Amino acid sequence: QVQLQESGPGRVKPSETLSLTCTIYDASIRGFFWSWIRQPAGKGLEWIGRIYPSGTTNYSPSFQSRVTMSVDTSKNQFSMKLTSVTAADTASYYCAISQRGAFDIWGQGAMVTVSS
């Protein structure tokens, strides 16, 4: 069974860059799109963007100017950087496999707090 695991610092200071990595277990990163999705506490889900193993990326217009995604096929990982963070970026961040126009399998989530 495919498993995804997010990792990264739990706290980031305002105006700095949030960096997260998703490690894929029991599946190859090749052949699928991989997405980042976030959820502020008590609120709905927000799609941030996705990346294909070739490096092709698609970003939500809401995050286009601040997000960069990358992939490391040798480590079976993909990553996300979100710049110029504010308190509004405090959320749980999930990585997920994207196929069939849906998000099939999700990581357990990484809680990130933006605070000085």
Added chain:
Amino acid sequence: QSALTQPPSASGSPGQSVIISCTGTSSDVGAYSHVSWYQQHAGKAPKLIIYEVTKRPSGVPDRFSGSKSGNTASLTVSGLQADDEADYHCSSYAGNNNYVFGTGTKVTVL
């Protein structure tokens, strides 16, 4: 773009059915068949329960069903069980390699 609109809450007694709506526009829900639904128990990650409007992943009970009419998609949970108490989120492809989620609905089993 704007989030898809879902009712904040829905409820039903055990054994009853609950229907959750997900209203978008002619640019997302109304335009594509890539509508999906997710169940999220408190403190847990979302789980896919419906994709491509009506299809269920392996292992998802047939008590969960999806449909779409125009710009509104719906999730029906039949034969409500205690474990169905959770948040439910819809999602749709919105064109231009973009996806949008709904505002989320909390389902309470009375």
